[in-house]
């Protein structure tokens with residue numbers, strides 16, 4: 686199912702990277718609250734497809750690999766006449782061996798993590814932010830590990846660097862768009878059990894996602910860039 690037609694009434698959210706994990710749980714939570722959700726996936730038969738089959742009036746699916754600029758441009762064109770209350774760029778990856786230092790990670794994997802978490806995410810922000818109204822919310826999934834101030838133990842070099850670079854790029858975006866009334870959000874969701882977070886993470890999506898969605902919705906009507914955790918508390922940059 687790939688459709689940009691019939692938006693229908695009510696509040697709406699575009700979630701980039703909603704196939705599984707936190708993005709899928711976010712789609713389910715917004716739908717549960719009566720929002721219309723357009724979620725993007727890269728493949729077929731994902732958990733989002735199953736959710737959309739259960740809620741065909743609430744959930745639409747589009748295809749996007751955000752590391753492919755032609756796909757980002759094409760989706761922006763397909764959605765040109767659509768407006769969303771919230772645009773949220775969730776998609777992200779970690780390197781396969783998170784303990785690898787900068788000296789150990791391969792050039793290819795470094796480029797893949799940076800190309801996804803920074804370049805792909807920011808191209809999605811640039812493309813889809815204008816689909817929110819003047820008082821809309823544009824959010825990106827950062828991480829507490831993007832905080833330079835909180836980096837006391839030096840683990841996860843590559844992933845940390847990618848999220849810190851994402852934060853910096855969003856700060857630049859915010860500076861360039863300071864005259865606009867949109868709320869911009871870098872969200873640090875906490876350590877949550879997903880494929881990326883792993884089985885040892887202390888929180889499940891069922892507990893964390895309502896809090897994450899509360900924080901996103903609370904940004905409506907705010908202005909400028911914030912870096913917040915899922916309790917709405919500022920994270921030190």
Ligand SMILES: NC(=O)c1ccc[n+]([C@@H]2O[C@H](COP(=O)([O-])OP(=O)(O)OC[C@H]3O[C@@H](n4cnc5c(N)ncnc54)[C@H](OP(=O)(O)O)[C@@H]3O)[C@@H](O)[C@H]2O)c1
Nearest residue numbers: 702704706707727750751776777828876877879880881882
């Ligand atoms: N879980 C945690 O503890 C945690 C903590 C802090 C931050 N985060 C951040 O939260 C976000 C979601 O993480 P998660 O834990 O839900 O991970 P996950 O279960 O591995 O899901 C990752 C999601 O990103 C999508 N994705 C990856 N590369 C993409 C690309 N090039 N284009 C489009 N979509 C792409 C995946 O799609 P496919 O299904 O097609 O692969 C999937 O939907 C990430 O940005 C992550 O860095 C997670």
